[in-house]
Amino acid sequence: MKAKAQIVFDTLELSTLPAEDESLRAPLRALIAETVVGLAPDRRARSWQGFDAAFSRKLGANGYLGLTIPPRYGGGGRSPFARFVVVEELLAAGAPVAAHWIADRQSAPLILRFGTEAQRETFLPAICNGEALFCIGMSEPGSGSDLASVRTRAEREGEGWRVNGQKIWTTNALHSDYMIALVRTSGTPADRSAGLSQFIIDLNARGVTIRPIADLTGDQHFAEVFFDDVLLGSDALVGEEGQGWAQVNAELAFERSGPERIYSSIVLLDTWLAHLGAVGRNDEATAGLAGSLLARFMALREFSIAVTARLVAGETPLVEAALIKDLGTSFEQDVPALIGDDLAGHPDEALSADLYRTLLYTTHVAPSFSLRGGTREILRGIIARGLGIR
Amino acid sequence: MRELIDPFKRLLDEHCPPVMVREIERGADWRPAWSAIAESGFLDALVPEEMSGFGLSLTDVAPLIEAVGASAMPLPVADTMIARALLARAGQTVPDGPVVLSTGSFPTLFAVVADHFLTGDPGNLQLIPMTEAASAIPGTLDRMLACPNTGLRGIAATLRSQLIAGAVSRVLDLSIAYANDRQQFGKPIGRQQAVQQQLAVLAELAVSARICAAIGMRAGLAPSLRAAATAKIGTGIAAERVASIAHAIHGAIGISEEFDLQLLTRRLYAWRLADGSEGYWAGQLGKLVLDDRPVSALSFALAE
Ligand SMILES: Cc1cc2nc3c(=O)[nH]c(=O)nc-3n(C[C@H](O)[C@H](O)[C@H](O)COP(=O)(O)OP(=O)(O)OC[C@H]3O[C@@H](n4cnc5c(N)ncnc54)[C@H](O)[C@@H]3O)c2cc1C
Numbered sequence: 001m002k003a004k005a006q007i008v009f010d011t012l013e014l015s016t017l018p019a020e021d022e023s024l025r026a027p028l029r030a031l032i033a034e035t036v037v038g039l040a041p042d043r044r045a046r047s048w049q050g051f052d053a054a055f056s057r058k059l060g061a062n063g064y065l066g067l068t069i070p071p072r073y074g075g076g077g078r079s080p081f082a083r084f085v086v087v088e089e090l091l092a093a094g095a096p097v098a099a100h101w102i103a104d105r106q107s108a109p110l111i112l113r114f115g116t117e118a119q120r121e122t123f124l125p126a127i128c129n130g131e132a133l134f135c136i137g138m139s140e141p142g143s144g145s146d147l148a149s150v151r152t153r154a155e156r157e158g159e160g161w162r163v164n165g166q167k168i169w170t171t172n173a174l175h176s177d178y179m180i181a182l183v184r185t186s187g188t189p190a191d192r193s194a195g196l197s198q199f200i201i202d203l204n205a206r207g208v209t210i211r212p213i214a215d216l217t218g219d220q221h222f223a224e225v226f227f228d229d230v231l232l233g234s235d236a237l238v239g240e241e242g243q244g245w246a247q248v249n250a251e252l253a254f255e256r257s258g259p260e261r262i263y264s265s266i267v268l269l270d271t272w273l274a275h276l277g278a279v280g281r282n283d284e285a286t287a288g289l290a291g292s293l294l295a296r297f298m299a300l301r302e303f304s305i306a307v308t309a310r311l312v313a314g315e316t317p318l319v320e321a322a323l324i325k326d327l328g329t330s331f332e333q334d335v336p337a338l339i340g341d342d343l344a345g346h347p348d349e350a351l352s353a354d355l356y357r358t359l360l361y362t363t364h365v366a367p368s369f370s371l372r373g374g375t376r377e378i379l380r381g382i383i384a385r386g387l388g389i390r
Numbered sequence: 391m392r393e394l395i396d397p398f399k400r401l402l403d404e405h406c407p408p409v410m411v412r413e414i415e416r417g418a419d420w421r422p423a424w425s426a427i428a429e430s431g432f433l434d435a436l437v438p439e440e441m442s443g444f445g446l447s448l449t450d451v452a453p454l455i456e457a458v459g460a461s462a463m464p465l466p467v468a469d470t471m472i473a474r475a476l477l478a479r480a481g482q483t484v485p486d487g488p489v490v491l492s493t494g495s496f497p498t499l500f501a502v503v504a505d506h507f508l509t510g511d512p513g514n515l516q517l518i519p520m521t522e523a524a525s526a527i528p529g530t531l532d533r534m535l536a537c538p539n540t541g542l543r544g545i546a547a548t549l550r551s552q553l554i555a556g557a558v559s560r561v562l563d564l565s566i567a568y569a570n571d572r573q574q575f576g577k578p579i580g581r582q583q584a585v586q587q588q589l590a591v592l593a594e595l596a597v598s599a600r601i602c603a604a605i606g607m608r609a610g611l612a613p614s615l616r617a618a619a620t621a622k623i624g625t626g627i628a629a630e631r632v633a634s635i636a637h638a639i640h641g642a643i644g645i646s647e648e649f650d651l652q653l654l655t656r657r658l659y660a661w662r663l664a665d666g667s668e669g670y671w672a673g674q675l676g677k678l679v680l681d682d683r684p685v686s687a688l689s690f691a692l693a694e
Contacts, residue, residue, distance in 0.1 A: 216656070342667075343496070357527065364652075
């Protein structure tokens with residue numbers, strides 16, 4: 001039991017980003033600036049919810065997508081450290097990255113690891129060009145935290161499959177070309193993780209209906225997706241039939257471990273710092289708040305690099321990803337709470353409408369930071385299991 | 391008081407149900423809902439009887455303000471009640487339409503759906519017509535009115551506290567109902583200890599918000615600094631934490647526009663920020679403590 005706890009704690013150590021990856025920053029910044037220059041801070045605060053397909057294609061054309069994918073599939077052939085640098089630059093600027101986000105983060109690595117040669121050749125070059133947009137079909141109305149209870153079903157039909165069921169909360173389904181869906185291929189929901197498989201579903205296929213859902217800010221980033229006798233070829237199955245649960249967990253390590261779990265409130269933080277400079281407020285209490293937020297940010301960033309180093313080492317850092325996601329999203333949620341108290345704590349100081357709108361937007365979406373990608377309670381359960389106490 | 395509260399709640403339910411709340415927020419005509427509420431006479435609940443009001447105290451009216459908070463209505467009903475009482479008592483003309491209290495440079499809530507804003511000091515009230523200036527903040531019902539710090543900040547803050555207490559109790563009800571209803575892992579999520587603990591904290595915060603708000607209400611239309619500060623600090627902290635806990639319990643459905651929780655949590659965040667956050671009031675109260683140099687915390691508490 002003790003040995004398990006040591007695995008979690010010992011492998012995470014300070015790492016340095018290699019110089020050749022650091023050198024990606026300057027040219028990338030210039031490219032990002034062209035796109036974000038006209039965007040108000042509350043638009044940039046959308047962060048990885050901001051959708052701009054043309055910008056994603058531009059990143060692809062300039063070699064910033066699929067950085068860890070081998071060159072023979074159109075990728076950069078570089079390490080996860082290179083991807084870390086690119087991703088943190090995009091997030092720090094509040095660039096609209098939603099179009100390629102999921103494909104670049106988890107669908108491409110999933111297809112590379114579990115897909116057939118034909119699937120790799122079909123999808124990876126398009127993802128690296130920013131031309132194949134993917135979404136994640138895990139959650140269903142009755143299956144959120146209890147993901148293994150999914151009811152969407154794929155049954156054998158000739159050489160291929162027939163899919164029936166429904167997904168929900170699917171981010172970017174409306175704009176995506178494909179969904180990688182976790183569905184049941186044998187047994188019943190009572191069989192839990194046995195009998196699940198993953199499929200690449202072409203969202204233009206007959207029988208697929210997508211209904212967008214507005215979030216509490218009015219944005220329509222997620223959707224319900226219905227499958228009504230959708231026919232798939234045999235080549236739609238990713239990996240092995242019945243191995244969906246193991247595959248999805250590998251995918252979740254990619255989904256949870258990245259720097260987006262510390263950057264979601266960064267545009268608000270930067271806009272607030274600019275406001276303090278503009279109004280010339282630098283008393284001790286203000287300095288103390290700025291200092292404590294920046295210290296947390298810097299430490300979390302190093303923590304995130306340490307987790308990236310586990311990806312570099314070829315591991316699947318599921319528990320480590322849970323640690324950083326819980327800590328990181330707590331920081332992301334504290335930022336609007338503390339900055340709100342600070343700004344409303346100075347009710348006689350003028351603030352810009354842009355800063356106010358950015359504060360409201362970030363405040364309203366902040367609760368979702370610890371829901372998407374697995375709730376805080378579920379992550380803490382994973383950490384506890386990693387410690388050998390469950 | 392029951393004979394007042396029940397009809398008032400029915401009035402709110404009828405004229406400002408959740409669909410209407412959403413429509414007004416999207417810019418629909420709010421005047422019909424307003425007229426219905428104005429015609430009921432409730433807006434003069436705090437106006438003295440000799441001035442043809444109900445002649446009630448703030449404590450008497452607290453349940454009505456609580457009901458406004460719980461209804462998430464996007465019209466300044468409670469602000470107008472206070473404004474009418476202050477204006478009537480000062481012998482000033484009371485206007486017909488909605489009035490918001492505006493007490494600083496921080497944006498004023500629901501000023502887009504008001505005809506006037508009230509600022510100045512209790513002894514020198516200034517009622518200013520809302521002009522269609524560039525002060526409206528796009529995407530909100532708020533305006534940047536840039537009022538100077540006024541002697542109205544205390545009563546405005548105690549009003550926000552009572553609105554928060556109302557919204558918080560409704561959020562607690564919604565969260566309990568959802569935890570009993572939503573099934574995961576073959577049982578209601580409310581059976582998970584992690585969820586139970588969060589609901590327990592939510593309940594603690596809801597009760598403490600009610601107590602803090604009552605401290606403010608008890609102090610009347612011209613609350614002392616210590617009453618206003620105690621009310622707004624406690625409810626401000628509760629507002630933020632209750633909203634986060636409720637959203638955690640509800641999962642993704644709580645983030646969707648069509649689920650009513652967000653109507654209430656957005657109000658909680660807004661009222662927390664309005665008229666001085668907990669940090670502002672803690673600073674004000676702290677200065678008072680340091681100036682008073684009380685011999686003990688208890689002697690400060692007893693000194694009111
Ligand atoms: C902005 C956003 C984007 C999303 N995008 C996607 C997407 O692209 N694709 C996709 O598939 N899904 C997506 N989701 C869904 C997300 O994965 C789920 O919201 C999440 O897994 C939780 O499920 P749920 O919302 O059904 O909450 P529930 O599982 O119903 O949980 C409700 C509450 O109960 C708690 N709970 C449940 N079980 C336990 C337990 N055993 N122990 C302790 N507490 C428990 C939870 O922690 C939570 O507090 C998205 C969600 C959001 C908010």
